Amino acid sequence: MAPDDRRRMIVRAVLPLVVEHGRAVTSAQIARAAGIGEGTIFRVFQDKDQLVDACVVAALDPAEALEMIGEIPAELPLEKRLAEAAEALRAHLQRIGAVMAATMKGGQRAEELRNRRAPTGDSRRESFEAMQRAVRELFVPDAERLRLPVDKAASLFLSLLFTHSRPVPGTPTTDEMIDVFLHGSVRK
Structure with missing residues (x-):
């Protein structure tokens, strides 16, 4: 090997x-x-x-999550595509949190890492942009139905998802978040 x-x-x-x-x-x-x-x-x-x-x-590295998002069939309803993407990204974010929490606990090495310069904004921006491109493609088949351009819809969805990744008591489920994202919270 x-x-x-x-x-x-x-x-x-x-x-x-x-x-x-x-x-x-x-x-x-x-x-x-x-x-x-x-x-x-x-x-x-x-x-x-x-x-x-x-x-x-x-x-x-978001590559595994991006691959999973890329495999979501375009013929699924938008709600289902977004739910699958949310699960892939949530798993990625949970893995980041778990690894970072475990490696930063106590010890000299953890102190060393805390004092080390944080990753550059460029790498974080590149990662976010890759996620945004992947999620953007999920909106393309429904672009005519959207009130927002697909780029803005993808960014907004990711923003909601990222804030949803650290649930507190009463946090809506993924399905509830997607429903409010797509249909609003005000009755017609």
Whole structure:
């Protein structure tokens, strides 16, 4: 297996362990989860911190969610397309939150990460723009029905979804949010 492929395979296998154990995950746990020997880990990663950092980077990458959104059939009703997109993006946001929370708990490495410069605005903007493009395509088949241009509808939907990703008591369900987004909250 090529080194980059092995790195991706290890990161994918270790992400759930990082969520569960944070930086306290052991190399033995990593090896078992990835189905490899402990020595293989350190032929691919300099140390465990580098592997955990790679897990954080993987968690931030929206590619998997974007792929899922791209596979949503255009012939589904708009409400269903948006619900599927919401679930894909919510899973992505929850994974980010879980990995970040687990890796930032206590310890010297967490303090180091807190003091490190935050990711550039460019990478966050690029990620948001990729999500916006993917969600935009969900609106295109219904563009004639919309009161807003598809770009604005996609941005507004993402904004609602992002605020909806941290539910508090009484937070509407995804279906309720989509219904209000599409039909408003005032009776006709």
